[in-house]
Amino acid sequence: MGKNMGKGFAVGKLSTRQIETSKGKRVLIDGDGLRLVFGAKGKASWVLRTVKDGREYNIGLGSYPIVTLSDARALVIQKKKEILNGLDPILEKRKKHQMLTFEEAAYKTFEQLSPTFKNDKHKNQWINDLKRYIFPKIGNTKIDQLKHEYVVDALASLWVEKHVTAKRIKQRIKAIVDWAVGRGYREHALPMGAIDKALPKVSHKPKHHAALQYSEISKCLKVVKSKRGVAALAIQALILTAARSGEIRGARWSEFDFENDVWTIPAERMKAKTEHKVPLSKQAKAAFEEAKKMQIHKDCDLVFHGNSANLELSDNILTDSIQEWGFDVTIHGFRSTFRDWIANETQFDGDLAEMALAHTIKNHAERAYRRGNMLEKRREMMNAWASYCEGKGANVVKLVRKKANGK
Template sequence: MTAVTVRSAKPGRHADGNGLYLEVDPSGARRWLLRLMIQGKRRDIGLGSASLVTLAEAREMALDMRKLARNGGDPLAERRKVRQVVPTFKDAARTCHGEHKESWKNEKHAAQWLATLEAHVFPTLGPVKVDEIGTPEVRDVLLPIWLEKPETARRVRQRIGTVLDWAAAKGFREGENPVRSVTKGLPKQKDAVEHFAALPFADVPAFLSRLRETDQTGPLVKLALEFLILTAVRSGEMRGARWTEIDLDAKLWTIPAERMKAGKVHVVPLAPRAVTVLEKARELARKPDDPNALVFEGSKPGKPMSDMTLTMLLRRMKLEATAHGFRSAFRDWAAERTNAPREVAEMALAHTIKDKVEAAYRRGDLLEKRRDLMKRWARFCEGEAAKVVPLPKAVRA
């Protein structure tokens, strides 16, 4: 075939040799077609219009593709890679976030996930294409916060890794995720773990007495904090409680899985004082007869009480502790003042069992044992002293 033949060819398919064809439509449109075997399968690949691609160029393109196919490659896959538009890190992160957020437990986590990237990553890596990001680029992003904000830095590192793993799964990048080896180029973080400030358990009864008398906040906030202490739950679990979750007759509070950190239903036995607190809270409710209403509603109707509300109350009472720290006080009390088995106390706190063998064998919820433990904790918080029964002299002897 010659250049003249290409221009004068009649409608139909005309062979140039080695699988290269010129296809001519009845309308006169001309296009190049390459037929070859790719990994054992016959494929037809269009090489473009004959008005744009010359005979020499078509032969050169066909030769390159035949060489690639002969060596086990896939010319079609390579062409898709060339045509594929690689997104920037910012675009990839937003798309990845949109695909994953439905699987996360709450909207707050979803918002925080993207907010940390916007604050610490987008300013530098945002406009960079994901296939151009390597270990040095990730290290430079993490270094300014690695020691100053270690927990935030670790979360940012994990989220960068998630975005780059997503990009690899979509075919936008190849090779090992640079996040996996980035810590080798970063200074060592301190090993110490900062725990929530906790009030010593021996001081809890006196604090609760002060709490009931304080005028630093409204009555519903005081009841909310007392209920949190008596049940040893997390702040978010208490603040999101609804009347539909609570069975006052059975003295049980069933927290649904979607509101639990471990993603499992948690049943909380309610001591008599905890039931009394709930009854007082209902008297203060805006809609006491609404079974779906929040138990501890915030200042805005229909919205839960803010965690900062509890924090500010503790600050005004000049207490060097956090609301979450009362869980630690409960755990210390259970270990030092009771003979309750460890697993009962851990289950009362809804802690995840890290030992897989132990988790496999512990299938019950130890409800009755936990009910007794929570009653004893409530009596301790009330400041009840143990009853001392004098023994007869003969028995003492």
Template sequence: MGKLTASKVRALTEPGRYSDGEGLFLELNGKDSGRWLLRVQSGGRRRDIGLGSLRAVSLADAREAAFLARKKIAQGIDPVAERKQERLVIPTFRKAAELVHEEHEKAWKNGKHQAQWLATLKTYAFPKMGDLLVSDIEGPLIRDVLAPIWLTKPETARRVRQRIATVLDWSCAKGFRATEAPIRSISKGLPRQPKKDGHFAAMAYADVPDFVATLRERESVGRLALEALILTAARSGEIRGALWSELDLERGLWSLPAERMKMGRAHVVPLSVAAIDVFERAAKFQVGEGKLVFPGQRAKKALSDMTLLKILRDMDLNVTVHGFRSAFRDWVAEQTDYPGEVAEAALAHTVANKVEAAYRRTDFLEKRRLLMRDWAAFCTKTPIAEAISPDMEGHSAGSGNPAGRGEHDEGSAHVAA
């Protein structure tokens, strides 16, 4: 039998705690003002669980709520967590995906990735699971979403799988579902995808000079952008997003800020004479005060990646734009004696070895200037002596030659015989 009665509760005026027994208390703030608390031992610690205000909850109701809470604790159920879960508004997969996209897009440097992330879910996931609560989505449904495209569009299917997992893992972290996405079991339930070599289709470096000559037969923004990409060994997005403010043509330098680089680190590209010439020829396509070096059909919008790829397809070439970076790397390895780390720095690759990366403080700018000069001379079939960039005037064609070979005009001291 409890220590309190309804009449006694109504008569109380002195602030303080009044026990009813078995852990139930009335915490009084003043006459008819207070709240009910249940003190329990849960998980090895003492907790006070609120059961409602005095004005809203009667003594009888408080006793009933206390009884139910003690019963749940005895069953291993946390009544507070359960109450929070009941108050939680669980979103649909569509809404959760939109929230995840909104939270993450600011951290993505690639605008194309930002747009594609939600677009793939809208196309492949939303029709079957978009209107379902994230708490109700299980492995079999995810597998059924992926199965129709798993073999016909393997790369897209893997991206959809990863993005579904991101949404469900986020939902788990927010308390909207009990578990993360069961990706391992889903993958086991799908057929094995055919293996690919993982490399971009690249033009053989020996064919690059003739391709550049063909590229120069006509002039357009797209062709100039592709030529600049080849001569600088830059990524497509870096070239297409190039700004006039990043270029110092007098010094032969192109400075890209960290936010425009895949690895998130600022990068300086030394420009050969041929590369400078491409940027100068691109100036006539500038509209008004346009900031982009290679504008698309709309002056303020960059060229699309498909513009560059279409040039290759129109020439019946089964290679990718990105593959020219591979051609450059192969040429360095097979036709020159430049160190591998210089070539990797030219490609703006990170140092894989963490210890080496921690101690390396140079970006090999001067060595890369020589390397890009030699690459441009090779691509344009130009003698080395005519390929010297602005900051190299006064340097011999053999500058930086570790073997101390003599000067000559027909080839670089770094180009293997």
């Protein structure tokens, strides 16, 4: 039993009648640290005074008579058990008064993740999708009060209409809540399995990037080469190297060894975060050298810069340009064109093509076996591809498939 503090009634003897007739009292003590404190205009609040590790805590338990005497006694037992199990009442009080909304937690998570984004496009998309689709629905919900059913309601319609976007947003919501758990704003993460099961079933086929038939590539390259400007040269280089848009748009002169005709893309600019060497055909090298001649800002390390130094071209500029020139394709689709040509028209090994595309090898044993970059074999393949793109054919043996009966 606790010790009486100040004037009050006997320990554990406080009754509702005594409370109701306690005119002029400042404090009524029930015992075991529980006291009823009277404030201005006769308003009263329950307070638990307790000590842990030599530190005194005063914990508010609510206003009387909303919280009754029996309620307050039950809360005393609950709070003392929580403190015994490691609860810090001061931290809990601070969090209660400073609890973040989901939107505020999202911005704090975004701030922490910002250095990990590959480019400004991904960075802006991460927060802008939340602004557009999620904040209007659950942005003002306190992060500790966010329930999985709220998330289901917020995602349900988007899950059907924009499934890919909704899946990405769901992962961002998980990251935000996980951050809140790690920072002590929540006790538990969201049950993602339950959210998945509660969302509508979506039946869809994967949407592939619109790609050019490889039989049309020489016509396309001829049109691109007839155009002037940095975008045209960037598209030339992209087609001839089978590189990704971001790898081309972010290319730096310091990455090139024109003496040995090799372009070395550093790990931090690669999707798989692994350094990638690209053997340059004479046609690809010519596109880069032409870009050097057109360079306005001579001290700029960026190969295909935009309107000002150190400003990359946007992916939209490349896509808009190729479509304006009469080809209804995406820039990324040229990689598929290259891969289809390898598979259908040559005997170059499929794994060699995957290395040229800088695709990650999922099989760990195979990845260990193929540590070498097979640069010279890939050089032969890229030279053949460049010749084919120029309409000159390629000195490769066409793949002949055997019939089922072996003939």
